[in-house]
Amino acid sequence: MQEPPEDTSQEVSFYELTPRAMIIFVALSFSPILVYPVEFFLMIKIFVYLGYRKIDEMAVLYNSNRRLIFETVARNPGINFNTLMISYGINRGVLQYHLHILELKGKIVRFHTAKSEGYFENSGRWGNLEKCIFIHMRNSTTKKILGILSDSREITRKEIAEILGVSGPSITWHTNRLSEDGIITITRNGRDASFRLSHDAARSIRGLSRALQSPVFSGQAHADQAV
Numbered sequence: 001m002q003e004p005p006e007d008t009s010q011e012v013s014f015y016e017l018t019p020r021a022m023i024i025f026v027a028l029s030f031s032p033i034l035v036y037p038v039e040f041f042l043m044i045k046i047f048v049y050l051g052y053r054k055i056d057e058m059a060v061l062y063n064s065n066r067r068l069i070f071e072t073v074a075r076n077p078g079i080n081f082n083t084l085m086i087s088y089g090i091n092r093g094v095l096q097y098h099l100h101i102l103e104l105k106g107k108i109v110r111f112h113t114a115k116s117e118g119y120f121e122n123s124g125r126w127g128n129l130e131k132c133i134f135i136h137m138r139n140s141t142t143k144k145i146l147g148i149l150s151d152s153r154e155i156t157r158k159e160i161a162e163i164l165g166v167s168g169p170s171i172t173w174h175t176n177r178l179s180e181d182g183i184i185t186i187t188r189n190g191r192d193a194s195f196r197l198s199h200d201a202a203r204s205i206r207g208l209s210r211a212l213q214s215p216v217f218s219g220q221a222h223a224d225q226a227v
Contacts, residue, residue: 060105065090066098070121073108077126078118078134111135114180129204132181141166142174146197149184150205154196156189 061067068088073079085095099119102108109122111131118135120126126134137143144164148155157171164171175195178184183201187194197205 060101060107063098065094066101069095069098070102070107073102073119074121077120078111078131078138080116080118080135080138083138084119113177115177127204129182129200130208132183133201133204133208136178136181136183139174141170142178145171145174145178146183146205149195149197150202152196154187154194156192156194158192160195 061070069084069090072084072087076083081095081099084090084099085092090098099108099110103110106122108119110117110119111128113132113135116135118131118138120131120134133146137146141164145160148160148163157168157175160166161168161171172193175184175186175193178195179186182198184195185198187196
C-alpha cells in the first residue's frame with residue numbers, strides 16, 4: 001500500500017500575510033459573505049490608482065508655461081537652458097521647476113556633451129551622436145564649420161578660417177570640442193591641422209538632413225551662441 005505524500009506545508013502567522021490577505025482573513029472571521037465586497041473594493045482601488053496615474057501623466061502639460069517649454073524643446077532639439085530663459089523671459093527658478101517636472105514625467109530628457117548640455121523631447125527619435133550634433137549646431141560658428149565639413153572630405157584649419165573670416169585659435173576652440181564628442185577627426189600637420197567628419201557623424205548628418213526634410217543645417221530657427 002502506497003504511503004500518502006509527506007505534508008510539506010508550513011504554518012504562516014497573521015503578520016506574515018500580505019495586506020490583501022490580512023483584509024480577507026479579517027472579513028472571513030466576521031462572515032464569509034464579506035469576502036466578495038472586500039475583493040470588489042480592492043479591485044476598485046487598483047483601477048482608481050491606475051486611472052489617477054494616467055490622468056496625472058496627461059495633466060503635466062495643462063500648465064501653459066510648462067506646455068510652452070515642452071513645445072519649444074520639441075521644435076528645437078538640443079536647446080539649452082539659457083536660450084529657453086532668454087527667449088520667453090521666464091524666471092530661472094520657475095524654468096528649473098518646470099523642466100524638472102517635464103523630466104520627472106518623462107516628457108523631455110537632458111543630454112550632456114563633453115562641455116555642453118541641451119534638452120530633447122523624450123521620443124527616442126535621436127541617438128546620442130545625433131543629440132551631440134544638434135547641441136553643437138546651436139552655436140552659429142560650429143554650425144558653419146560642420147556645414148563646410150559636410151561638403152569636404154578633409155579641410156585645413158587655415159582654409160576654414162579663410163572661408164569664415166574667423167581667427168585660427170577660434171577654429172581650434174570649436175574643432176577641439178567637436179573632436180571631444182567624436183564628431184570630427186583631427187590630423188596634425190606641424191603648426192596646422194586638418195579636419196574631417198568621423199564616419200558615424202557623416203552618416204548621422206545625412207540622416208538628420210533627410211529627417212528634417214531640409215538642407216542639412218537649416219533646420220534650426222536660430223543659434224544659441226555666436227563666437
